[in-house]
Amino acid sequence: MGKNITLSVIKADIGGFVGHSSVHPGLLEKARGMLSGHPLLIDAHVTHVGDDLNLIMTHEGGRNNGEVHQLAWDVFQACTEVAKKMKLYGAGQDLLSDAFSGNIKGMGPGVAEMQFEERASEPVVIFMADKTEPGAWNLPLYKIFADPFNTAGLVIDPKMHNGFNFEVRDLIKNRKVVFSCPEDLYDMLVFIGAPGRYCIKRVFHRDTGDICAASSTQRLNLMAGRYIGKDDPVLIVRCQSGFPAVGEVLEPFAHPHLVSGWMRGSHSGPLMPVGLEQCNPTRFDGPPRVVALGFQLADGKLHGPQDFFADPSYDRARETANAVAEYMRSMGPFEPHRLHLDEMEYTTLPEVSKKLKERFIDLRK
Template identity: 65%
Template sequence: MVKTTVSVIKADVGSYPGHSRTHPKLLEVAARMLKEAEGSTIIDSYVTHCGDDLELIMTHTKGEDNEEIHELAWNVFLECAKIAKEMKLYGAGQDLLADAFSGNVKGMGPGVAEMEFEERGSDPLLVFMADKTEPGAWNYFLYKIFADPFSTSGLVIDPSMHQGFTFEVHDVMEKRRIRFNTPEESYSLLAYIGAPSRYVIKYVWKKDGTIAASTSTQRLNMMAGRYVGKDDPVMVIRAQSGLPSVGEVIDPFRTPILVAGWMRGSHHGPFMPVGVCDANCTQFDGPPRVVCLGFQVSNGKLIGPADMFDDPAFNRVRDRCCELSDVLRAHGPFEPHRLSLEEMEYTTLPGVEKQFKDRWEDLPE
């Protein structure tokens, strides 16, 4: 049986004004280029944005890490970056860290989340896209969705989920990976993913090998060797029929958690779930946003999307995020609003420290 692959590839190729939102012209060009590739390179596509990030959602039968698919995305980003530069948009091409395509966009700047699977009788798919935060922002939610029975009741009352799930965690500092089985290794899993700036959940599977979730784990500053913006991750989750229901997947987002990123990638802020129409980061270049588009996958076709957070049920969490924003902003340049010194090493602060390195004196004994 031919398997379907879903590839979600994103990049910040230029925005206006400042880091606020993606220009409609870029969305139009990207959608046209992908549409022209349908029927040959890809089966179906959808183009959207979250804040200043251009999001490409594609289906095909070529598997993960396919050179042809990644080159298509790269060419779309290059063309959009060219237009962004002509319009003098902010940060035009900032996520494109290479001059030429080299077989795979991983390590070249864009974020990538992909999964290959055999389609079920009904296959709901949820695509999450974030702005002004880092890949580890998904850790809390993936644990709640796939390992917390107080969040996902199916872990208790659905026999097909009783065996639990397997989580693949990446150490983005040491470039290594490990797998944990839940529920038996839940505490060990939490010991690592509770430090989301370093340990990031990449995949989640059922114990029988069925893929359930895939995320982007690319860290821009580590690839570029300098601060070039936050990573703004993406995530793909399958739902229903032995997996958490659609409602169980999105319900944890009603809790306002704090994530790293926000202004200059240097602050903690509340992760606000919004509809695509509100995915424009303004207040202090934020607060960090997350959107979710829901599809049914049918023979590789994307049926949808449904804008999952465009729902008054999420109004209260948005209000609470605004309250948390007020509390954190009152801290100004002080921690915990500002990131810890260890995390600030990956922002623009080292440039300030360099200016004063010769003015420090040893204390007398």
């Protein structure tokens, strides 16, 4: 029997360097110092994508563990103080409260967690995105766990042939539904094709019930009641031995898809797969980026990371993303580059609508 492990990935934007492009090395150093050797943790890795600080932690406390969440909150608070001293942009913007309330969920930072029994070999991929929202994972997760054109194992691996269960969250009405695929595939696509509202939260193996993937689904503007940026989600995917192979998990990102976010969280653009050395978005604060780090878990220790998208085989994907970005930027303030009006409610739209209210003439009278 393997060790029972909880893998927690918790992220927050607590100050950009410079603007919204990156994280200052001082913040990374502060976070590493606070997590290194901490008695609550088995292991930890601190990294960033764009202006988001990402904490990757293993422990035995289970999901939603108050002490682990408190530790992450303390790290973000301490890093916020460093950011304020440096006058970094948006210092502490993802922290929606001054006091921890027992669980970090609903307080601003994004959280993806899963608890499982370690297998004889336990490879995991941790995806981290910047300048986009949780729905950005919908298309890749569909391809990874439900599309045989992406994942050959769905056809030829007896351990995967029966499919997977998808837990989908309705972020507006705060409810969930589980789809069993392939039977429920068409029904599921009705919902996950609207990623601004419906997001795949978790994926489970149908035969064993084992957790396969877990994402963050926090939407900052819904929690705060105002626009404070997109949510820059994280995703954990377990690989191999009855789960999709590492190559099948990475393959969807070879074809950049359009996601919401980019400049001021108000534009559509391609999700560009990049290595850590290229994860600082600059063109129009973008385009949106995704980093994939691979770890081999052994008794909770994080061996890695392997920086998957630094591979030159993703150069064509980056070229495609740049071409799509050029095309989308040419539309300026027009949809579909600018998000549709429902997604603009936390920008200047309400103020402009209020100002012009009396100038609109009702043609039905």
